[in-house]
Amino acid sequence: MAMAAMRREGRRLMVISPTVSLNSTNAVRSPLVSQELSLQGTRSISTQIVRTRMKSVKNIQKITKAMKMVAASKLRGVQVRTEQSRGLWQPFSALLGDIPSMDVKRNIVITVSSDKGLCGGINTTSVKVSKAINRMNSGPEKETKYVILGEKGKVQLMRDSKKDIEVTISEIQKNPLNYTQVSCLADDILKNIEFDALKIVFNKFQSVVQFLPTVATILSPECVDAASETGGKLEGLNSYEIEGGDSKKEILQNLTEFQFSCVMFNAVLENSCSELGARVSAMDSSSRNAGDMLDRLTLAYNRTRQASITTELSEIISGAAALTG
């Protein structure tokens, strides 16, 4: 190592030595020559770093543009299905109502979020609303638990509400969403979790840039029965005649189960629609940002290049002038 350094040192001395001798022989030209030597490094600033940066920004822009395209084309299909699925839960809320203020003992908050990120703040919104509902419904002799759909909501709620998580569900969007899948999922929740009220928190799709955090409440059959007995919003339920041999309790149980899977289906679709819409706008702004950054970098790069060319030119011209003059 030391020898190599010495050799390098020696070579440099060898290179410098002619100029030194030149310096001593030609006193008139010496200032120019020595200046040229000292500016060797600074005159041509390396543009390599800027060029690499530009290339990486350009690649990122390409990726974000592609993601935007993919999300936009997926959104078109999902949006139609979401709008169609709204007809599925509306009759249920007309019949069984949607009463979020119902005071019950055991609440289950179902937070619907996405598995993938890069979709703006929709997951944060549904997590925040879920936490607010949890706080509103907490109290002595009351229990509130979370059922979380999607990885992103899980990661956020794990930080401070680890103890309240009952079940997490993921990978539901691996295949295109269908009713069979969601009803199997609803079935799983119904069988394994005891509840008095289920509160489904999701982002309702308004437009590509607007999502409304929404809560849909589903009461257990016992609660619906109790609520219809005491009057209030569900009093109309008693005016229905029941055909066949089923009791009101059985019918209510069937209805609430079916209501839950229908509302879940709509919630999951609405949320995936909002996710895609949010992703479209997020990717749109990020590719625009990448474009701006690229413009700035190109400007800086060209300016530096131009400056070095100008310096070189002026040096050549002044050198020539010095020779002739």
Place this chain on the structure above:
Amino acid sequence: MASTGAVTFWRSAGMTYNAYSNICAAIVRNCLKEPYKSEAVTRETVHFTTTNWENGIQGKPVTHEIFK
């Protein structure tokens, strides 16, 4: 679970209304003729993973899958 009176047979087998209606829907889909049948079958794929939590500790994930 409702246990009074004449309980329907699927309820006493431990099924929920959703499971019952899913089976009925699958039977109806099976009755379709060919170009529609294979299209309807794609609406029956089920895939999701559930993880049970106990006292803040994550359990083992279980994958539920039905491919037809």
